[in-house]
Amino acid sequence: MEPTILLIVLVCVILGGVLASLGVHLLPVGGAPAAMGTATGIATGAIMLMFGSALTGLFTAATVAMFSNSIVLVALSGAVGAMLMVSIIFLFANVTYIFGAGCVPVSGRVAVDPITKELQTPYKTPQTDGHGLPSVCLISGIIGGFIGGFGGALIYFALINYAKLEYAMAGVLAMGIILANAIIAAYNIRGTIEGFHDPKFRTTPKALLVCFVASLLCGIAIVLALTTGVITGGAV
Amino acid sequence: MAAEIVLLFAWTIVIIALAFLACMFEDLESDTGSQSNPNSQVQLAPQVGYVHRFFNKAISGEPLSWCMYATTSGTIAWVLLKQGVTPLLAIPIGVLTGEALHVIFSTTAHVGRVSGQKRFQQPVYLDVLYGSLLPIAAFGFIGSLCITSIAYIQSNLGTLSGIPQLNHPFPFPLLCFIWGITVGAIGSSTGDIHYGTEREFQDRPFGEGKRVVYHGKITRYADCGIRRQHDIVSFCAKFGGPCTGLTFGSIILFENWRTLVGMMLGGYLPAAIGLSDTAALIGIGIGIAIVVLLLVVNMRLVRWARKTYGPFVGA
Numbered sequence: 197m198e199p200t201i202l203l204i205v206l207v208c209v210i211l212g213g214v215l216a217s218l219g220v221h222l223l224p225v226g227g228a229p230a231a232m233g234t235a236t237g238i239a240t241g242a243i244m245l246m247f248g249s250a251l252t253g254l255f256t257a258a259t260v261a262m263f264s265n266s267i268v269l270v271a272l273s274g275a276v277g278a279m280l281m282v283s284i285i286f287l288f289a290n291v292t293y294i295f296g297a298g299c300v301p302v303s304g305r306v307a308v309d310p311i312t313k314e315l316q317t318p319y320k321t322p323q324t325d326g327h328g329l330p331s332v333c334l335i336s337g338i339i340g341g342f343i344g345g346f347g348g349a350l351i352y353f354a355l356i357n358y359a360k361l362e363y364a365m366a367g368v369l370a371m372g373i374i375l376a377n378a379i380i381a382a383y384n385i386r387g388t389i390e391g392f393h394d395p396k397f398r399t400t401p402k403a404l405l406v407c408f409v410a411s412l413l414c415g416i417a418i419v420l421a422l423t424t425g426v427i428t429g430g431a432v
Numbered sequence: 433m434a435a436e437i438v439l440l441f442a443w444t445i446v447i448i449a450l451a452f453l454a455c456m457f458e459d460l461e462s463d464t465g466s467q468s469n470p471n472s473q474v475q476l477a478p479q480v481g482y483v484h485r486f487f488n489k490a491i492s493g494e495p496l497s498w499c500m501y502a503t504t505s506g507t508i509a510w511v512l513l514k515q516g517v518t519p520l521l522a523i524p525i526g527v528l529t530g531e532a533l534h535v536i537f538s539t540t541a542h543v544g545r546v547s548g549q550k551r552f553q554q555p556v557y558l559d560v561l562y563g564s565l566l567p568i569a570a571f572g573f574i575g576s577l578c579i580t581s582i583a584y585i586q587s588n589l590g591t592l593s594g595i596p597q598l599n600h601p602f603p604f605p606l607l608c609f610i611w612g613i614t615v616g617a618i619g620s621s622t623g624d625i626h627y628g629t630e631r632e633f634q635d636r637p638f639g640e641g642k643r644v645v646y647h648g649k650i651t652r653y654a655d656c657g658i659r660r661q662h663d664i665v666s667f668c669a670k671f672g673g674p675c676t677g678l679t680f681g682s683i684i685l686f687e688n689w690r691t692l693v694g695m696m697l698g699g700y701l702p703a704a705i706g707l708s709d710t711a712a713l714i715g716i717g718i719g720i721a722i723v724v725l726l727l728v729v730n731m732r733l734v735r736w737a738r739k740t741y742g743p744f745v746g747a
Contacts, residue, residue: 227469228469228470228472228628230469230625231468231469231470231620231624231625231627231628231629232469232470232473232628232629232632232633232641232642232647233625233628233629233640233641233642234641234642234643234644234647238621239469239620239621239622239624239625239628240468240469240493240494240495240617240620240621240624241493244493244495244496244613244616244617244620245617245621247495247613247617248495248613248614248616248617248618249617251610251613251614252610252614252683252687254610255600255602255607255610255687256687256691256715258600258601258602259600259601259691260691260712260715261601262597262598262601263695263700263704263706263707263708263711263712264707264708264709264711264712265707266709266712269709269712269713269716270712272712272716273691273712273715273716273719276690276715276716276719276720276723277687277719279719279720279723280683280686280687280690280719280722280723280726281614281683281687283722283723283726283727283730284679284682284683284686284726285617285618285621285622285679285683286726286730287726287729287730287733288622288675288676288678288679288682289621289622289625290730290733290734290737291675291733292622292623292625292626292671292672292675293625293629294733294737295671296625296626296629296630296671296672296675297625297626297629297630297638297639298638298639298640298741299629299639299640299641300737300738300741300744301734301737312731312735314735314738318743318744319738319743319744320641320744321640321641321642321643321744321746322643322744322746322747323643323644323645324640324641324642324643324644326641327629327641328734328737329730329734330734331731331734331735334727334730334731334734335727338723338727363601363602364601364602364603364606367602367606368606
């Protein structure tokens, strides 16, 4: 395989991994406390929300890759798929908070919503870290879904079109790289995060650096496997 | 419109209906077994003196456990299909195998967790164990059957519609893996709120987030007698379950619909030969429009709730 192609695969894997990590930091994740209305965000782990949305994006990206050779269009299809998934989850999560539990969506980390300028503190239940998904979290989460989905689809496209791997192999490798980077991001988040307005978001560069190294190692492993023939091209 | 396109959309509608059922029953199963996020309170309750009759099963997070059941079901079904067994038999047999694992894990998770709380005087109620396993297996069976059927139809969507090249490039078990993770992530994100914020703390004031001091102090009494998991399922089936089902149903609806409409308007269908960047572009455009619409609806909903419910007035 040509060195240029191997370099492109390496760059796409690194870029995809780092983007997936950045996406995780932007998703509003409240973990278990969010299920009790004790924290703002989606009531699941950061890793699983990113993994679920990126896989939905990957599903669509794989379909689009059947009839498009454009890396931008396939990656965008994955990004929009992931963005759609988180948008729908956000809507129904808020429906459940508002109509099922009677809670007003409110941020626990900022006194004023930085986008809509709505006051947050008067609506917050004392002794909680917020509840539901206020407007700023929705916007941050949708951007996060877009970035994460873009990263996952980018890796997938590079693996099928440049590395010429089989669809299933490319899909599994892309999922593995997304998962590894999401776990690193979750370690950096340490529990809950609301999005770009959360003070914890300032620690993102550290996680991105670690994810760069982790993705570089993943990329080197893939390049070595391709050059030594451990994994070979399939039916593309 | 060509018959192939009509069939393609018809099969997609079947997938959407199955998706609604899959995620609704996933949520009801998690309510029956008290899995995932609200389980933290069931686990904490005896430690704060609240001995209870809840089923305590947290095998793992919902996405991973549902991924395990769905992938096991899909893999067994795939092996049987390769042996020439009809899908009508292969898929249920695969799902039954996955459910056998589910019941084993449920038993060990419940008994292991509850017996570990002996020091807090929490007994292992055998009637709770025996009485909950069958509903767990039944809800799990329906959920897994729907996920496996969705994956089977998607991996053969082209063949079923008369355009074989449109079969999804991912193999059947991998699609089970993807939808298992996604269904679990949705059930954990949406349905758990109704159980965790409302039903688990129903003797606390309605309309507020549950304060940290309430944690572990779950509602242990039912309308009549002592509350058990069956009382929770009947409650969550009226709101949390259908909401969760709608979430996954809508995701599958919009994801497939925008791609298919893009393919149709871009001229890729019904021949499905060659390349069509226009099809991809239209799909992306429709997707972005739906996301913007959903965002606007959601932001208006937040504003409506703020205006209607008003600021917090409790102590």
